[in-house]
Amino acid sequence: MRTLYVVTHPEATHHVEGVVGGWHDSRLTPTGIRAAASIAQALRAQIPDGAEADRFSSDLQRTRQTTEQVAELFGVNPILDHRLREKSYGVAEGKPQEWLDRRFVPPPPVGERMDHDEGVEGAETKAEWAQRIYTAMDEILQRPREHQIIVTHGGSLTFVVASWIRMPIESAGYASFRAPSGSITTLREDDFFHNRQVVSLGDTHHLDPAP
Template identity: 80%
Template sequence: MRTLHVVTHPEATHHVEGVVGGWHDSRLTPAGVRTAGAIARALRTRIPHGAEVELFSSDLQRTAQTAAEVAELFGVEPVLDRRLREKSYGEAEGRPQEWLDRRFVPPPADGGDG
């Protein structure tokens, strides 16, 4: 049996800049880098030494940086795959979050088609 650990990237520049993420290729903030290191150390305490470890990540900078922190402790190379990216927000990516919020159309309260 295999165990799967799913990790999301910590704080990235798009979070603190208030812009839409998605496929916007932001980097981890200094706090995000520290948190990624803490995540790696936490995983190291849960995964036995000598266990086979495979590491897959989105190819976006913030996730690749997070994977690199984990990879260093486990002595593996992460496999970066664009198919692992989060959802795309299209033309909203990299724009201010309030730009997207102004355009949000809530679904009908009754769940119908409108």
């Protein structure tokens, strides 16, 4: 049986500054660093001692900082992969969110959505974004491990899950699997039917303050 634990990085500076994230290389806030430690503890509680656990992470600072907390408890060096980054917003990255909001062209309700031009220079299309996540996931799943941890971003989680359930990439234009910052999504494949479950989506119980 294979279980994937997909972590969305916790609070980062671009969240509190109100600027566009994407490939803007923001860092975790002090609140985010504390949340990353809670994420690591939650994963340690779910993965048996002595079990091998692959660890993959986006290479941006906020995800690297998150996965460093996990490393302290698991002692496994992460594989940093730029393909697990958030969507690139081109020239909008690091600018105020309202700057992007004024220029953003939403996709049509019907018709072409994956290659839709959002009106922001240098931004990835949804198709480009999805393709790199799907390719990274294909390589991750070729590795024979019972436990795998993936640290990524809130937007990219959609395509991690879509890839996991083998949604055709051309059908992913309407997909949206939303999860809060600092959440853990658990995905599991059984050994008999090889069905792929979404066991939990965006769990944040580990972030609840202790009573």
